[in-house]
Amino acid sequence: MLTERQRMILNVIVDDYIRSAEPVGSRSISKRPDVGYSPATIRNEMADLEELGFLEQPHTSAGRIPSHKGYRYYVDHMTPWNSIAPAELNTIRTFFAEKLNVMEQVIQQSAMILSHMTNYTSILLGPEVFHTSLRHFQLLPLNETTAVAIIVTSTGQVENKTVAIPAGVSVSEMEKVVNLLNSKLVNVPLFKLKSRLYSEVAQELERYTSHYEELLIVLDSVLDSEHDHQVYLSGTTNMLTQPEFKDVDKVKDILDLLAETPTLMKMMTPTAGESGIQVRIGTENDHQAFANCSLITATYSLEGESLGTIGILGPTRMEYARVMSIMEIISKDLTTLLSHWYK
Amino acid sequence: MLTERQRMILNVIVDDYIRSAEPVGSRSISKRPDVGYSPATIRNEMADLEELGFLEQPHTSAGRIPSHKGYRYYVDHMTPWNSIAPAELNTIRTFFAEKLNVMEQVIQQSAMILSHMTNYTSILLGPEVFHTSLRHFQLLPLNETTAVAIIVTSTGQVENKTVAIPAGVSVSEMEKVVNLLNSKLVNVPLFKLKSRLYSEVAQELERYTSHYEELLIVLDSVLDSEHDHQVYLSGTTNMLTQPEFKDVDKVKDILDLLAETPTLMKMMTPTAGESGIQVRIGTENDHQAFANCSLITATYSLEGESLGTIGILGPTRMEYARVMSIMEIISKDLTTLLSHWYK
DNA sequence: AGTTAGCACTCATTGCTTGTGAGTGCTAAC
């Protein structure tokens, strides 16, 4: 569809614009040593590229900037990305070599590394509760009326919830219930817990205790595992350093959206079927506030099943090649780290 | 020190400037129905107030704006604050009337309420681990080499840490250790755990197990309770709506500081001896980035001991009276809520 | 046919001037 020369020019423009954030003119392109054409020729090609929708002009007689379509083409036809210095690679490697033994810490630290290395905002989605199972269940009375329910998952995550004890339930009864749950529900994937509660536990529970119904309601609420899919953000303020966001109003919408955990979670959940590194440019993100942003996501996984997502949010004028290299390395390292832990 | 009239004029200026964010001129003051003086008289008084350091002039022939000293005087001599509508009070009351049974949720929701009602940034410091004690200790093997240590506190908080099991320690040995810890350490305040570990547990541990030293190291690290003093932020982007921060560069430093949890914790820790609502205006915050901000803090407590802090960060031009009323109500309601729970 | 030089044209940006108005300080009168 595009001639070799057009491709080359488009590439130069995107590269240049990513670096400078200023519209790129024909003269500056022509002056580059690897471009052997005069400004006039470049201009002709640029006019064509604009007509084809790959470039835009902020106003007549300004240079050109890439359109979303232009970025898309750039990303899709990029030379295999390897634009990351060995020193940086080392930073990542030594980080993952360190003994970090709490999942949450690893995720949080990864977010920090990502945002520091890229100078963009990083968004990490914690391990999917979906693919983990119950390791242990416990109910611990705090006083006569309340207790803490503790759920330990196979990955070592601990979730807890304070619940009210139905009046009249004795300590020994509670113990029986806990034992029953442990015998029946251990190793059941978290997302199946509730259905199992009714299919396997409910009947037996009826024989054990007189407060069958109340207890069932409590247990139901406990196992309603809020899928504690934590979202970790780092470097949100990096957004502010980008010249395209020097206007506070624009940045406000973005930061507001970043504070909305549920929305963020939805955006970060990988679209089924897709794998590897995904790039959503400008309006490809279906959120208005991100119309001038690009979101790059990758998933990390355990035994082939994706556990969570890492993401980088920046302006559409983003260092795609660089960010994508970094993301690939980190997602892979996360994956291997997890497999070392839990296999 | 100030005459009645000067006090009145200062008050009017601060009120006006809080509302409009524009320098206040003599004419506009004179026009207010409750002020019976001509602009000229006001001007004379304003000149005096400026000389005394209560007012500032952004430039010659502009109106006056309050200096830090002016705000300080305003806050210290404010008429008892009650500037909060009954409807708003209701919002708070119904919130605290709802059955919220997880501490963390309460804190987080309180942060939301605070930032929403004030349109400033709210900062909440979670309950001090200092004043809570151990309720239960548990060690749960995940596989041959790792285990999760779970600490439940008297307030129902659950903290967990994944640890490596020293090679050669059997399951039955672990059980003994756990039992020992529970018998010796339950009801000990968290911050005393480590010293007790050595004073009371260590010797007996030596008799129980052959891997005395390795285990002690592990337990030490577990009880090194990271005092999980969480900081909850809400409404950080409200900072961006203030006209004084329409310049991105200024706001960046503030947001960066807000992302630095340790610094924030230090700022929010109440200075010993002080109690009630504290106001730090402008440079009274010893952080450069907050030179144009005011931080209002209050503590919530249980049985007279302060558990945590709630804070509001806004521009120096802040609705002090309103914010202070809201903070007082919420800190008191938090206090009573806690006492209902844990008494 | 593809490439390039030349040229007129566009338009954001900058610097300059000028006018306007809000607000002040001072003085003299009340």
Place this chain on the structure above:
DNA sequence: GTTAGCACTCACAAGCAATGAGTGCTAACT
């Protein structure tokens, strides 16, 4: 002690010309 009057200051907006980067088009060149 208070106020009216007046000259003065200064930020800000509007208007205007100069600048220059960049374009589109045409005609000449290879």
